[in-house]
Amino acid sequence: MSIITVRITLEAACDYTVLLNNETVVEHSQIMIEFNTPVLKDHRMHTLDIRGDVQVEGLILDGIDTEYYKHHGFTGNGTRGNKDNTNVRYYFQTPVWKWYLDWKQHDNSKYRNLSKAHTGFLPL
């Protein structure tokens, strides 16, 4: 079980709602928000939704900067990225360090890198 801090930074201030595992955590309008999660089961997939007309510029989970993972959000229009006018959803697991290293390893496999080199950024 884990309780982690979540820090989200947006490109610009706007009205938005943050949901964790489909439960509203907070409604907010500032460019940056940080909050503690409720207890999360480890090694399960959790969802983080930022609902609104948003562009996510930073996502720090449990004090760990997830860097370019922000571009791997699931957007309201069915594509992938960090920007949408209705909703951007991220999946993650705890412990964050383990999940993030595992994700990063797969995202940087030689097969993924060949695809990226050939066709540019290919969100999966």
Next chain:
Amino acid sequence: MTTLNTEIYPKLIRDFFRFDHSASDGTAHRPITLPFAYAPAELLAEAEQLPYDDRTVNRCYVWGPVGKPDPGCDLLTSTDTQYTAQIDLTSYPKIKQFIDSLTEIGPVTYLTFKRMAPEGYIMPHIDSECNPYKIYVPLSWPEGSQFKILGQGNVDFSELKPNLINTSGHMHAVVNDSSESRIIFSFYVDWSCPGWQKYLEHRPVGVL
């Protein structure tokens, strides 16, 4: 478990070193014995004089493909067949002798020296665009230096043992949690060459 002494490291590194309690099963790294004698202290004395660059972890590119700018590693996509010294090795006779001994086994495709400052680190990463197997030869390894591989424990550099490491398939990170600089060099080889192939064939555990 390794709890780093200092809080300067990013949390991802601190958590990785603290909570990854894995041990090596031999599939990602293992010590190897090179078939010639060398004195690490003599190599270290020369390595300290090399012309390092000013990257966060200082590098000195010593050996690589003929007629090319530094590719950064032995790239998987490389079709090079000729390799040569990238600096004048006249002032570094022990290093030159070491490389000559390596090339008697088979082609060496890329070799760099790296100097990490006290409290230095390299964030977790994989070298997936590079030749998968790399040999590391530590010349100094202060207490507090760690080379950690996700799910595969720490590389055993005790007594300055060389190690064969699969850096392209495993996330790894390095710290020098000490007050001394540490110097290591690493090289890639042509693993299709029979002289080098036997280092992949004679494995004590697992399949590297």
